[in-house]
Amino acid sequence: MTAPSEQSQDAAVARIEEEAVRITQELIRIDSTNYGDGTGPGEREAAEYVVGLLREVGLEPTYLESEPGRASVVVRVEGSDRARPGLIIHGHLDVVPADAADWSVDPFSGEIRDGMIWGRGAVDMKDMDGMILANLRHLARTGTKPPRDVVFAFFADEEAGSTLGAHWVATHHPELFEGCTEAISEVGGYSITLPERGTGRPVRAYLLQTAEKGFAWIRIRAAGRAGHGSVPNDENAIVRLARAIDRIDAHEWPAEYVASVRTLFDSITELTGVERDDANIEAFLPLLGGARQFVSGTLRDSANLTMLTAGYKNNVIPGSAEAAIDCRFLPGHQDLMLETIRELAGEHVELIVDQLGIPLDAPRSGPFVDAMREAILAEDPGAHLLPYCLSAGTDNKALKRLGIDGYGFAPLQLPADLDFAPLFHGIDERVPVEGVKFGARVLRRLIETC
Ligand SMILES: [Zn+2]
Known part of the structure; x- marks a missing residue:
């Protein structure tokens, strides 16, 4: 009873x-x-x-x-x-x-x-x-x-x-x-x-979020020479912006495992016996199951282009062109990341920080x-x-x-x-x-x- x-x-x-x-x-x-x-x-x-x-x-x-x-x-x-x-x-x-x-x-x-x-x-x-x-x-x-x-x-x-x-x-x-x-x-x-080491028996792990990335919601604005669409123009703001976008998108942000990521990976290896190969981390990530997407975004800084604004009429070259970038950085990386974007954007392109979120x-x-x-x-x-x-x-x-x-x-x-x-x-x-x-x-x- x-x-x-x-x-x-x-x-x-x-x-x-x-x-x-x-x-x-x-x-x-x-x-x-x-x-x-x-x-x-x-x-x-x-x-x-x-x-x-x-x-x-x-x-x-x-x-x-x-x-x-x-x-x-x-x-x-x-x-x-x-x-x-x-x-x-x-x-x-x-x-x-x-x-x-x-x-x-x-x-x-x-x-x-x-x-x-x-x-x-x-x-x-x-x-x-x-x-x-x-x-x-x-x-x-x-x-x-x-x-x-x-x-x-x-x-x-x-x-x-x-x-x-x-x-x-x-x-x-x-x-x-x-x-x-x-x-x-x-x-x-x-x-x-x-899968548990040795037995392969399913074992549950609960993921405690101890860290989060910071963000910088920024714009890059290219300046150029405005003019008539029929006249040759080698200072076109849209072209300058496009080249900056291309350089930023092509940049390979180096992988770096911050302490919380390293501890997670090491614990998973300990639990499952699966050794990770840092040169082929993609083979390790599926172990994370439903958390894979969250974790795959924490291995490096990232910069995704999200908005684009330029021009207003097909026969007018605009004097400026603008793109928005969602930058996400690991703890300790804020200055380095913004500096890198500034460099990649090049001359004639200004960087505007709209909102910052601390890591x-x-x-x-x-x-x-x-x-x-x-x-x-x-x-x-x-x-x-x-x-x-x-x-x-x-x-x-x-x-x-x-x-x-x-x-x-x-x-x-x-x-x-x-x-x-x-x-x-x-x-x-x-x-x-x-x-x-x-x-x-x-x-x-x-x-x-x-
Ligand atoms: Zn929410």
């Missing part, structure tokens, strides 16, 4: 799981598309829904709008030892656009099909929002105190560089994060499945990393927690400005054959129901032991 306390524990966990799934679905049904140009619906409706869920259990969250409709929500739960530094658990409320014509289901339906929750935001990151909210409601309902203060935050505008979300809140309301030293959010904590590199060991590992192992004994570097950026960049070390830890247990990374911003974005329930349980354990 089960003791009553165990029974009520089980009931509490079942309720957290059920709420995590339901809240994920309900958040997906609220369109919070961020087009990046201020034309979207904003996060107000999603944020008001979050506030409603929190008020229902007696919490009084802080509701903030950086601009009309661009809403973030923050609430602090006091810990039993208030002298200890606090932890921030955060998610973003916006999503990238989804074109319904491309999808198998309505991207804002949140429906469950084949054991998955489908819809925009299912993995990025309304699933984590759902897990966080379910756990936060549990804390409030039961009066449970985490061992230290935990600040829960739901931000606007992550998908457009966080300017109106995490950066705005960190700048205008840093007091909300007073005393906090660590944070968790996307993109990490999900599982990959590896992150958090400690890969210590008590908090141990707590995350223990929380995973309690739910998946025999699994491993491995560090990795993310090629993209997250809201943790904004919190780092306040001295807070951010980790990607949105726990999900995934089927071995799920190609996870392409679901982010992808068509038919979806997340396993059981994965969300697992993540909610891991988060509960982490909050109790952090």
